[in-house]
Amino acid sequence: MTAIELVQGDITRESVDAIVNAANSSLLGGGGVDGAIHRRGGPAILEDCRKLRASHYGKGLPTGQAVATTAGNLDARWVIHTVGPVYSATEDRSGLLASCYRESLRVADELGARTVAFPAISTGVYGWPMDDGDRIAVETVRSADTAVEEVRFVLFDRQAYEMFSQQLR
Numbered sequence: 001m002t003a004i005e006l007v008q009g010d011i012t013r014e015s016v017d018a019i020v021n022a023a024n025s026s027l028l029g030g031g032g033v034d035g036a037i038h039r040r041g042g043p044a045i046l047e048d049c050r051k052l053r054a055s056h057y058g059k060g061l062p063t064g065q066a067v068a069t070t071a072g073n074l075d076a077r078w079v080i081h082t083v084g085p086v087y088s089a090t091e092d093r094s095g096l097l098a099s100c101y102r103e104s105l106r107v108a109d110e111l112g113a114r115t116v117a118f119p120a121i122s123t124g125v126y127g128w129p130m131d132d133g134d135r136i137a138v139e140t141v142r143s144a145d146t147a148v149e150e151v152r153f154v155l156f157d158r159q160a161y162e163m164f165s166q167q168l169r
Contacts, residue, residue, distance in 0.1 A: 011154040012040040017113035023081040025060035041072035064099035084122030101140040
C-alpha cells in the first residue's frame with residue numbers, strides 16, 4: 001500500500017525520486033508549478049523537453065498523459081510531466097484529471113521511482129475547484145496499482161493543505 005503524506009511548501013524543494021510537474025502541453029515551461037520547476041531545475045529539463053517535442057510529441061503532450069525527463073538541478077532523479085485538464089462547468093473532465101495521477105504513477109513505476117511528489121494538478125490557473133481536485137487526487141492515488149511506496153502531495157498554501165488533510169481522513 002502506498003503511503004500518502006502531505007507537505008505545505010514548495011515542490012521544487014522536495015527530495016524524492018520523482019517530482020510531478022503540472023505542465024502545459026507544449027512541455028516548454030510556463031507559469032505556476034511548471035515555471036518554478038523549470039527555473040529551479042535549470043536548462044537540462046527544457047533540453048529534454050525539446051528532445052521529446054522533436055521526437056514523439058511534436059504536437060505536444062496530450063491532456064491526461066505523462067512523460068519523464070531529467071530533474072536537472074532539483075533534488076530528484078526525474079521530473080514527470082503531466083498535462084491536467086482545464087476545468088469546465090459544462091463538461092465532466094474528471095477522468096482526465098484522474099488519468100494525470102494514474103499515468104504519472106505508471107511512468108514512476110517504469111522508472112523504478114519509489115517516492116513521488118505531486119502538486120494539486122489543475123487547481124491553479126486551470127481553475128479546477130480544490131474541493132474536487134483533492135478528492136480526485138486522493139482517491140486515484142489510493143486506488144492505483146503501483147510499486148511507488150510514498151506519494152507526497154506538496155501543497156502551496158495552508159488552505160489547500162487543510163482541504164487535502166480532510167480528504168485523507
